[in-house]
Amino acid sequence: MSIADKYNAIRIAAVEKIDKMKEKPHVLVGTATCGRAAGALTILDVFREEADKHQLDIIIDEVGCMGHCYAEPLVVIAKPGFPTLCYGPVDEGIAKRLVVDFLVNDDPCYDFAIAALEPNDEFPTFEDFPRGVIEKKIILADCGFIDPNDIDHYLARDGYAALAKVLEMEPYAVIEEVKSAKLRGRGGAGFPTGVKWERCFKAEGSPKYVICNADEGDPGAFMDRAILESNPHQLIEGMIIAAYAIQASTGYIYVRAEYPLAVARLRNAISQAREKGLLGDNILGSDFSFDVIIFQGSGAFVCGEETALIESIEGKPGVPNHRPPYPATCGLYGKPTVINNVKTLSYVPHILRKGADWFRSIGTENSPGTAVFALAGKVVGTGLVEVPMGTTIRELVYDVGSGIKDDKMFKAVQIGGPSGGCLPESSLDLPIDFDSLQEAGAMMGSGGLVVLDEDDCMVEIARFFLDFTQKESCGKCTFCRLGTKQMLDILTDITQGKGSLEDLNILQDLAEDVKMGSLCSLGKTAPNPVLTTLKYFRDEYEAHINEGRCPALMCKDLITYIIIPEKCSKLCDVCIGSCPTEAIYTRPDMLKAIYLDKCVKCNNCMVACPPQYKAVIKVSPPIVEEKEETVEGGKEDE
Amino acid sequence: MELLPGELEQIKAETAEILQQHGTERQELIPIIQEIQERLGYLPKPAMEQVARALDIPEVDVYSVATFYNQFRLNPPGKHQIKVCMGTACHMMGGHIVMDSFERRLEIKEGETTPDREFSLERVACVGCCALAPVVLVDEKVEAKVSPIRVDGILLTFEIEKSEQEKVEEKEQQEGGVEE
Numbered sequence: 008m009s010i011a012d013k014y015n016a017i018r019i020a021a022v023e024k025i026d027k028m029k030e031k032p033h034v035l036v037g038t039a040t041c042g043r044a045a046g047a048l049t050i051l052d053v054f055r056e057e058a059d060k061h062q063l064d065i066i067i068d069e070v071g072c073m074g075h076c077y078a079e080p081l082v083v084i085a086k087p088g089f090p091t092l093c094y095g096p097v098d099e100g101i102a103k104r105l106v107v108d109f110l111v112n113d114d115p116c117y118d119f120a121i122a123a124l125e126p127n128d129e130f131p132t133f134e135d136f137p138r139g140v141i142e143k144k145i146i147l148a149d150c151g152f153i154d155p156n157d158i159d160h161y162l163a164r165d166g167y168a169a170l171a172k173v174l175e176m177e178p179y180a181v182i183e184e185v186k187s188a189k190l191r192g193r194g195g196a197g198f199p200t201g202v203k204w205e206r207c208f209k210a211e212g213s214p215k216y217v218i219c220n221a222d223e224g225d226p227g228a229f230m231d232r233a234i235l236e237s238n239p240h241q242l243i244e245g246m247i248i249a250a251y252a253i254q255a256s257t258g259y260i261y262v263r264a265e266y267p268l269a270v271a272r273l274r275n276a277i278s279q280a281r282e283k284g285l286l287g288d289n290i291l292g293s294d295f296s297f298d299v300i301i302f303q304g305s306g307a308f309v310c311g312e313e314t315a316l317i318e319s320i321e322g323k324p325g326v327p328n329h330r331p332p333y334p335a336t337c338g339l340y341g342k343p344t345v346i347n348n349v350k351t352l353s354y355v356p357h358i359l360r361k362g363a364d365w366f367r368s369i370g371t372e373n374s375p376g377t378a379v380f381a382l383a384g385k386v387v388g389t390g391l392v393e394v395p396m397g398t399t400i401r402e403l404v405y406d407v408g409s410g411i412k413d414d415k416m417f418k419a420v421q422i423g424g425p426s427g428g429c430l431p432e433s434s435l436d437l438p439i440d441f442d443s444l445q446e447a448g449a450m451m452g453s454g455g456l457v458v459l460d461e462d463d464c465m466v467e468i469a470r471f472f473l474d475f476t477q478k479e480s481c482g483k484c485t486f487c488r489l490g491t492k493q494m495l496d497i498l499t500d501i502t503q504g505k506g507s508l509e510d511l512n513i514l515q516d517l518a519e520d521v522k523m524g525s526l527c528s529l530g531k532t533a534p535n536p537v538l539t540t541l542k543y544f545r546d547e548y549e550a551h552i553n554e555g556r557c558p559a560l561m562c563k564d565l566i567t568y569i570i571i572p573e574k575c576s577k578l579c580d581v582c583i584g585s586c587p588t589e590a591i592y593t594r595p596d597m598l599k600a601i602y603l604d605k606c607v608k609c610n611n612c613m614v615a616c617p618p619q620y621k622a623v624i625k626v627s628p629p630i631v632e633e634k635e636e637t638v639e640g641g642k643e644d645e
Numbered sequence: 646m647e648l649l650p651g652e653l654e655q656i657k658a659e660t661a662e663i664l665q666q667h668g669t670e671r672q673e674l675i676p677i678i679q680e681i682q683e684r685l686g687y688l689p690k691p692a693m694e695q696v697a698r699a700l701d702i703p704e705v706d707v708y709s710v711a712t713f714y715n716q717f718r719l720n721p722p723g724k725h726q727i728k729v730c731m732g733t734a735c736h737m738m739g740g741h742i743v744m745d746s747f748e749r750r751l752e753i754k755e756g757e758t759t760p761d762r763e764f765s766l767e768r769v770a771c772v773g774c775c776a777l778a779p780v781v782l783v784d785e786k787v788e789a790k791v792s793p794i795r796v797d798g799i800l801l802t803f804e805i806e807k808s809e810q811e812k813v814e815e816k817e818q819q820e821g822g823v824e825e
């Protein structure tokens with residue numbers, strides 16, 4: 008049997024199985040990590056129990072991330088004769104109603120639906136919303152809509168078709184195709200993938216290795232995790248193709264330790280691929296053999312750096328090495344090694360199936376394709392999004408993300424995590440691609456995008472990232488180790504109102520030194536969050552220093568919690584119960600007030616005070632307390 | 646740290662069992678100690694010594710790996726592990742306030758274990774649920790949108806559980822005594 012015949016046999020079997028499944032009503036519950044956090048497993052149980060109770064002949068599957076994380080738990084129901092609908096957020100009551108009203112009877116409960124999946128006459132689809140108009144899904148297209156634990160779902164959607172095609176090509180032709188697609192690495196730096204592969208292909212030495220970098224260390228990002236949990240086969244297919252192109256026989260997936268569900272789904276996917284003859288010896292009957300090993304990282308951000316990652320697999324502390332030599336020529340165990348990010352490898356099957364021209368037709372000239380972002384922070388539509396490169400930040404925040412939560416004012420986007428920067432309102436029309444972000448002082452990074460509003464302090468966020476990189480520095484370079492520490496100390500002082508204007512110049516100088524004196528990109532990019540905030544939000548630094556005031560009311564040492572007498576209802580007393588330190592007392596006139604010296608600024612009372620009163624507020628600069636008065640008031644109350 | 650009676654034997658036996666399932670190449674080191682930690686909850690000193698002997702590498706190599714990576718702990722964890730997400734989104738949505746609340750309630754600092762070994766408190770970076778920030782992992786279960794008030798609720802649940810369990814145990818002991 009030829010490769011194509013072999014492939015067609017398993018594909019047709021899969022299509023038949025899936026078609027048969029489609030004759031029955033089908034319920035998909037999104038149970039990726041974040042769905043689980045929102046209670047998806049309980050919803051799954053409710054569907055199973057209710058289906059049993061009503062003796063329904065339906066299929067209930069667990070799927071991954073649909074991208075609409077703001078509306079979790081998410082459920083998709085496909086019932087023959089009705090449009091396929093996506094519902095969310097689904098609680099137990101809604102789940103029960105969906106079973107009884109929709110699955111038993113024929114009322115699709117449009118009230119609870121977010122959108123339909125295909126065009127129909129009854130209900131709008133995702134494409135009818137601004138988000139759907141801008142989004143262009145390639146590697147997220149199937150995420151959340153196929154069962155990641157069953158390879159047949161992937162196969163039925165032409166999964167592994169690219170592999171079958173590639174196995175009949177010359178390895179170098181595969182590299183040419185990826186080069187011509189101008190695919191750039193999605194791990195942060197944007198290095199051309201085809202060029203990397205070519206170097207490795209031409210390098211002397213064997214065996215060769217392929218490593219998938221799934222360390223995802225950016226502390227505000229979850230794209231790779233969602234892809235691993237939702238569509239593991241897309242990545243595995245990409246890895247096999249990369250391996251074939253450079254003629255490697257072993258691959259590693261280096262997964263972050265904190266991603267147990269991703270590891271479990273990957274393990275299962277690998278063993279199913281082996282059973283179908285897609286991994287292992289003589290893949291699809293060809294002469295090519297390749298297998299994949301999962302390596303779990305151990306929680307060190309620096310191990311995302313490729314040379315450190317290699318050290319880590321070899322069983323050593325993850326300390327970066329000087330490059331060159333690059334891993335492509337001298338990598339794992341000194342052998343030529345290709346290291347690519349999860350997303351980079353996930354594009355590969357699509358490029359080989361649809362061609363380099365198709366890929367280049369999306370996005371911009373120098374950054375073709377799409378960008379995947381984990382939208383988080385103060386944006387309404389948090390979740391996982393995929394937009395063509397060149398989309399502006401404004402479109403991303405306002406159209407795709409539906410704007411800022413609670414009618415607050417937009418302040419900045421933090422893009423690229425600890426290596427990236429904060430871009431202000433004036434950068435909203437910046438097109439997102441590797442080069443323009445770098446010019447603005449930020450970085451594509453791995454795709455974390457946190458939206459910040461008026462309540463977020465820019466000095467604090469710079470301090471937060473410095474604190475992170477400083478802790479994660481491996482310590483090899485003096486500037487990275489000590490320079491970041493010194494910068495952190497200065498920033499901490501400023502957030503406590505102990506800074507001076509001179510500090511800002513020192514920060515600037517230190518930032519330049521750390522950039523220059525660091526070996527790897529952790530140190531080289533660590534100052535970016537500080538430099539961008541200094542550049543775009545200098546006034547906030549100055550307010551902290553000159554007035555002892557935190558404009559965003561975030562820095563604990565510069566705020567005071569008070570109760571506005573005119574707003575307090577007197578009678579509700581909710582705040583008193585919420586305070587962990589008994590800092591709130593009742594005044595003789597029954598109004599509430601706060602002992603400033605007892606208050607630990609936990610924010611409880613502000614959350615607890617009913618929204619119709621909103622009597623608790625924060626003020627900055629902090630109030631210097633008049634002790635005696637408050638103590639007296641307290642005494643009277645007792 | 647003092648080992649309880651019988652603990653050393655258990656450590657040795659478990660470590661030996663894990664070592665048997667692995668080769669003796671250097672690259673087995675991290676998977677081996679990951680497994681030890683998974684079973685024992687931490688990396689006891691005798692276990693690390695045993696691993697060094699088995700892989701024929703200096704003990705200090707095992708320590709340097711164990712201390713380099715954040716995942717490994719050298720002291721036993723609390724019975725309940727509380728991990729507060731301090732990723733970007735969670736931090737900006739009030740994760741630091743949640744951490745403060747746990748520190749205050751448990752009277753320990755981040756990275757420590759309560760003296761009764763009931764709770765340990767740690768920070769983690771993004772666990773992939775930023776959409777539900779701020780989040781806390783309580784014994785690997787994700788708690789979403791945690792407010793300082795919820796912190797009290799989480800700890801209260803454990804306290805109730807514990808006192809109920811103690812009651813059951815007491816009862817069992819009494820009943821057991823009668824039977825004997």
Ligand SMILES: Cc1cc2nc3c(=O)[nH]c(=O)nc-3n(C[C@H](O)[C@H](O)[C@H](O)COP(=O)(O)O)c2cc1C
Nearest residue numbers: 192193194220223224311312313347348351528529
């Ligand atoms: C401190 C640091 C952390 C990194 N973390 C990651 C990561 O989590 N995931 C990733 O794919 N690349 C990460 N990188 C980039 C990798 O070194 C490497 O460039 C990338 O994996 C190459 O894949 P690509 O060409 O597909 O982008 C990191 C780099 C540095 C310096």
Ligand code: SF4
Nearest residue numbers: 483484487525527530
């Ligand atoms: S720059 Fe920092 S993290 Fe990178 S090698 Fe130097 S000390 Fe280590």
Ligand code: SF4
Nearest residue numbers: 586606607609610612
């Ligand atoms: S902020 Fe916290 S400690 Fe201060 S008064 Fe309010 S509830 Fe009490």
Ligand code: SF4
Nearest residue numbers: 575576579580582616
């Ligand atoms: S909760 Fe608000 S309204 Fe009620 S007593 Fe406290 S401050 Fe007044």
Ligand code: FES
Nearest residue numbers: 041042072073076
């Ligand atoms: S929809 Fe759950 S992780 Fe996105």
Ligand code: FES
Nearest residue numbers: 732735771774775
């Ligand atoms: S930052 Fe906490 S889950 Fe992502």
